[in-house]
Amino acid sequence: MSNIRHHLTDDLLMAYSAGTLPEAFSLVIATHVSMCDECRIMLDSFDAVGGAVLEDCDMAVLSDDSFAATMALIAEQDGVVDSPRLTPKGAVLPEPLRDYVQGGLDSVKWRHVGGGVRQAVLQRSKSGSVRLLRIPAGAKMPDHGHRGMEMTLVLKGAFSDECDRFARGDVEIADEDLHHTPIAEEGEECICLAATDAPLRFNAFIPRIAQPFLRI
Numbered sequence: 570m571s572n573i574r575h576h577l578t579d580d581l582l583m584a585y586s587a588g589t590l591p592e593a594f595s596l597v598i599a600t601h602v603s604m605c606d607e608c609r610i611m612l613d614s615f616d617a618v619g620g621a622v623l624e625d626c627d628m629a630v631l632s633d634d635s636f637a638a639t640m641a642l643i644a645e646q647d648g649v650v651d652s653p654r655l656t657p658k659g660a661v662l663p664e665p666l667r668d669y670v671q672g673g674l675d676s677v678k679w680r681h682v683g684g685g686v687r688q689a690v691l692q693r694s695k696s697g698s699v700r701l702l703r704i705p706a707g708a709k710m711p712d713h714g715h716r717g718m719e720m721t722l723v724l725k726g727a728f729s730d731e732c733d734r735f736a737r738g739d740v741e742i743a744d745e746d747l748h749h750t751p752i753a754e755e756g757e758e759c760i761c762l763a764a765t766d767a768p769l770r771f772n773a774f775i776p777r778i779a780q781p782f783l784r785i
């Protein structure tokens with residue numbers, strides 16, 4: 570089993586299963602699920618319930634024992650849920666990301682954004698954006714708050730902030746209430762996949778000026 574300590578919430582897995590999340594968050598969730606048995610099992614069960622409810626809507630909505638009926642329907646189905654492909658051993662980028670960038674770390678077009686940090690924006694739309702971040706060992710990210718949701722998945726190394734320590738496979742979900750300063754751990758660079766649905770709120774003057782360049 571894995572050492573993952575920070576997981577996705579049931580709400581997020583349910584929304585992902587229903588297909589209602591922006592693409593930026595879906596990519597982070599698909600990548601975490603490919604690394605995490607625990608969340609994959611939860612997602613499979615949400616997928617199965619969603620499928621069963623769609624297949625027999627009347628029964629699910631009208632019957633008093635619709636839950637039992639739904640579970641019976643699930644039990645009848647086997648092998649309906651495709652498991653994500655497994656990531657090759659030792660690869661930093663798990664399979665859903667490898668598909669997205671069409672290769673491994675070498676295929677990523679990194680851009681320097683200051684402080685030794687490099688980033689590659691993978692997707693940007695009105696509903697959100699998602700990027701890879703490459704932070705040198707021991708480097709500090711600008712401290713910031715959030716206007717919406719920020720989801721950060723560690724792919725290599727580890728970082729710590731006011732909340733906890735996050736290592737490979739861990740996902741940190743930040744919202745308006747969290748104000749933090751992530752710091753990459755000493756000894757190894759930290760590579761993360763980060764999705765946001767609104768621009769971050771930087772506190773220091775310099776990062777605020779740099780924001781148009783970072784385009785976060």
Ligand code: ZN
Nearest residue numbers: 576577605608
């Ligand atoms: Zn998980």
Ligand code: ZN
Nearest residue numbers: 713719743749
């Ligand atoms: Zn943040």
